[in-house]
Amino acid sequence: MNRVETALIIGGGIAGPVTASALRKAGIEATVHEAYDTTANDTDGVGGALTIAPNGLAALGLLGVEEAIRDIGQPMPDMVFENGRGRRLGKAAGLPGLPPSRTVRRADLHRVLHDHAVAQGIRIEHGKRLVGVDEAPDGVTARFADGTTAGADILIGADGIRSTVRTLIDPAAPEPQYVGLLGFGVGTYAANGAASGPAGVMHFAFGKRAFFGHWTQSDGSTALFCNLPWPEPMTTAEARAVPAADWLRRLRAAHEGDVPAEEILRAATPEMLLVAGPLELMPPLPHWYRDRMVLVGDSAHAPSASSGQGASLAIEGSIQLARCLRDIPDPTTAFAAYQRLRRPRTEKIAADAAKTNNSKAAGPVAKALMALLMPIMTKTVMTPEKMFGATHRHRIDWDEVVLP
Ligand SMILES: Cc1cc2nc3c(=O)[nH]c(=O)nc-3n(C[C@H](O)[C@H](O)[C@H](O)COP(=O)(O)OP(=O)(O)OC[C@H]3O[C@@H](n4cnc5c(N)ncnc54)[C@H](O)[C@@H]3O)c2cc1C
Numbered sequence: 027m028n029r030v031e032t033a034l035i036i037g038g039g040i041a042g043p044v045t046a047s048a049l050r051k052a053g054i055e056a057t058v059h060e061a062y063d064t065t066a067n068d069t070d071g072v073g074g075a076l077t078i079a080p081n082g083l084a085a086l087g088l089l090g091v092e093e094a095i096r097d098i099g100q101p102m103p104d105m106v107f108e109n110g111r112g113r114r115l116g117k118a119a120g121l122p123g124l125p126p127s128r129t130v131r132r133a134d135l136h137r138v139l140h141d142h143a144v145a146q147g148i149r150i151e152h153g154k155r156l157v158g159v160d161e162a163p164d165g166v167t168a169r170f171a172d173g174t175t176a177g178a179d180i181l182i183g184a185d186g187i188r189s190t191v192r193t194l195i196d197p198a199a200p201e202p203q204y205v206g207l208l209g210f211g212v213g214t215y216a217a218n219g220a221a222s223g224p225a226g227v228m229h230f231a232f233g234k235r236a237f238f239g240h241w242t243q244s245d246g247s248t249a250l251f252c253n254l255p256w257p258e259p260m261t262t263a264e265a266r267a268v269p270a271a272d273w274l275r276r277l278r279a280a281h282e283g284d285v286p287a288e289e290i291l292r293a294a295t296p297e298m299l300l301v302a303g304p305l306e307l308m309p310p311l312p313h314w315y316r317d318r319m320v321l322v323g324d325s326a327h328a329p330s331a332s333s334g335q336g337a338s339l340a341i342e343g344s345i346q347l348a349r350c351l352r353d354i355p356d357p358t359t360a361f362a363a364y365q366r367l368r369r370p371r372t373e374k375i376a377a378d379a380a381k382t383n384n385s386k387a388a389g390p391v392a393k394a395l396m397a398l399l400m401p402i403m404t405k406t407v408m409t410p411e412k413m414f415g416a417t418h419r420h421r422i423d424w425d426e427v428v429l430p
Pocket residue numbers: 036037038039040041042059060061062071075076077078079154155156157184185186187188189190209302305322323324325328329330331334335336337338339340
């Protein structure tokens with residue numbers, strides 16, 4: 027069996043460009059095909075911010091991108107857990123020996139990953155929405171909505187939680203699961219800066235009726251996100267069809283009495299509101315690959331936003347996939363090795379995030395109990411090392427040979 031020499035990557039979000047760069051490092055030529063016309067668009071949930079954890083930063087370091095992320099990212103070493111009145115329930119300081127997590131604007135992250143890939147000579151084609159594939163024993167041809175096609179030895183689905191490639195690999199694959207929360211962000215709220223105290227601390231607060239997070243940005247302004255319990259499933263398009271002013275009214279009602287969410291939302295305008303839409307996770311998939319097609323990132327294992335790990339896991343997975351294809355000539359055997367390396371870790375992190383989702387949507391009695399127990403738990407069974415050690419300290423040895 028000839029070694030894989032070329033790859034088509036579907037999706038130019040986070041996993042797409044990172045996989046292309048990692049494959050290049052492994053000596054495999056890849057082209058990225060992205061459905062949207064531009065790289066950093068603010069219209070498809072690409073707005074807002076996300077946090078890259080130390081494990082994601084270390085994985086990017088293997089490709090030489092860590093420094094560029096440091097330039098665009100705000101250091102966020104500490105986390106504080108609060109009740110809705112701003113009373114501290116617990117603190118998780120950054121782990122000793124690790125660099126701080128970095129909070130980045132999603133559009134900046136896309137730009138850096140895109141530019142890094144292009145600088146290595148990788149072709150990223152926009153306006154290429156995959157609609158189907160033709161498979162042959164020695165390669166795959168992708169069909170795009172604009173009528174064009176492209177061929178390579180293998181096809182990699184980095185096309186996110188609503189992956190088309192996943193359905194092409196397995197038409198019976200499970201669908202993303204709604205976790206009962208809608209996500210919102212108030213991006214750049216400069217009017218009353220530092221409502222969150224010193225920069226470098228991410229605050230997670232169990233408000234009376236909804237969960238919220240807030241932090242002071244590098245420029246002194248305050249950023250806020252809200253997770254609103256919403257039992258009825260809703261698509262992103264449906265959520266965005268509701269006027270932002272209506273959502274803002276609902277969020278103000280949900281956060282009445284919450285500190286500092288009430289104050290921030292009082293001064294926010296509908297234009298400041300980012301409707302991220304339903305928070306979802308991918309249930310464990312029976313198959314991450316079939317023949318010459320494989321999944322990477324959210325298409326395979328979206329752990330839900332509550333994990334704070336979706337992007338970091340996508341980056342780790344991209345690099346592990348490239349190592350497997352570098353060392354194992356038969357693509358299906360390489361994909362099996364990749365799935366074996368990644369599945370236990372991604373499923374554990376997703377399962378932990380599912381518990382966090384439940385606590386965010388908890389009723390008043392469960393919340394009161396949590397407020398009582400959390401101060402003790404964060405000093406005993408929920409120390410930062412116990413909560414984040416295995417996740418944040420994970421490192422990939424690029425030089426180690428992967429065995430089938
Ligand atoms: C509100 C919210 C907050 C989050 N916060 C964090 C956080 O703090 N930290 C963290 O690590 N993660 C966070 N995440 C998760 C993180 O955003 C994802 O895990 C990450 O974006 C996954 O990257 P990806 O490249 O696999 O998928 P995506 O980023 O979704 O990229 C997929 C790409 O594929 C393209 N595409 C889709 N279909 C096709 C097609 N048919 N043809 C061609 N292209 C296609 C899309 O346009 C897109 O560009 C958050 C998610 C949400 C919703």
